[in-house]
Amino acid sequence: MIGLEDLLAVARAAAAEGGRLLSTSGPGNVQTKGDRDFVTDLDLRIQRSIREYLGRAAPHIGFLGEEQEPNAPEHDAPELRWVLDPIDGTSNFIHGIPLCAVSLALTRHDAPILGVITAPFLNLEYYAIAGQGAFCNDHRIKASDTQSLSHAIVSIGDYAVGNNASVKNRHRLALTTALAAEVERVRMFGSAALDLAWVAEGRTDACVLLSNKPWDMSAGVVIAREGGAHVTDSDGQHHDARSAHTVAAAPGVSAALLDLVGTALTDSDR
Incomplete structure (x- = not known):
């Protein structure tokens, strides 16, 4: 072997x-x-x-x-x-x-x-x-040492296209609005692989990707984890193949970011 x-x-x-x-x-x-x-x-x-x-x-x-x-x-x-x-x-x-x-x-x-x-x-x-x-x-x-969302660069995944795009984008727009009110800057790079790799490297402090396709996430998830980032689902549970979403964050901002993401997604469903 x-x-x-x-x-x-x-x-x-x-x-x-x-x-x-x-x-x-x-x-x-x-x-x-x-x-x-x-x-x-x-x-x-x-x-x-x-x-x-x-x-x-x-x-x-x-x-x-x-x-x-x-x-x-x-x-x-x-x-x-x-x-x-x-x-x-x-x-x-x-x-x-x-x-x-x-x-x-x-x-x-x-x-x-x-x-x-x-x-x-x-x-x-x-x-x-x-x-x-x-x-x-x-x-x-290694992931960044940032301790506050107000000093964090956070990237987000692309807005949705295709079936049910308007429903999916209600969540994405709510997330964007919530992040814009709290973090230093919001970025959209258009590549999930780079979103995750740059959290691992400390170029950015977190990424929130409201998807979990294996070809998009698998390589980046192991790299982010090995860089010391916390990688979870949007509800804070351990990220795996069954997760709905993919959130990677420097340890110092992970908890606050997950609170913000959870609130934004919950409010957008009301």
Whole structure:
């Protein structure tokens, strides 16, 4: 059995190849997946390339990618699975905004145990193994020491599109309003992977993402935790694959932020 250190090397190499393609290729054909939701030829190309590489390097491990591929082979190894977002921040990429990344995690029973996030336009590579700390460009990173929401930079996820967007955005707008009244600044980067990695690194102090898709969150969750951030659902419960939302925060602001988020979401349902 390949150890986690070796699997991290495999994941870093795979994500690096994805990052190379992301930084040297155009989007190609852009197709609509749903209301204001897009997939490019490059999304599919990166996913195919990484899946093939991982299949050769670790054929015993399953695979889940954001972009569904017709006739893609399935694996009979539910315990371990790679989880990939080939371009996290596709809309940013299409518009030439450099806030996008390749996000690759290894999960055991759907819990992330290893993660790599490569943002080639920013020359940033984040990675972590559960229990071994988080790193950016081979330097150890940690969440901020901020103790007050009034001194906190907090990022939020994109506003919703597609089915029930108006209902979902009622929650998001209430959250934005509540944060704007309390925190130093609110930011929206358009990449969940970078939201979580930047909390791990202390660039930001928290992120509140009202979603929990595995390809969006898995790599960033393990990196944020290993950076010392508290990662929970919006109700403060431990974050896992069943969580509705994803909140990562520096320890000094986590409790206050969760109180604010809980109140905002409750009030928006009234």
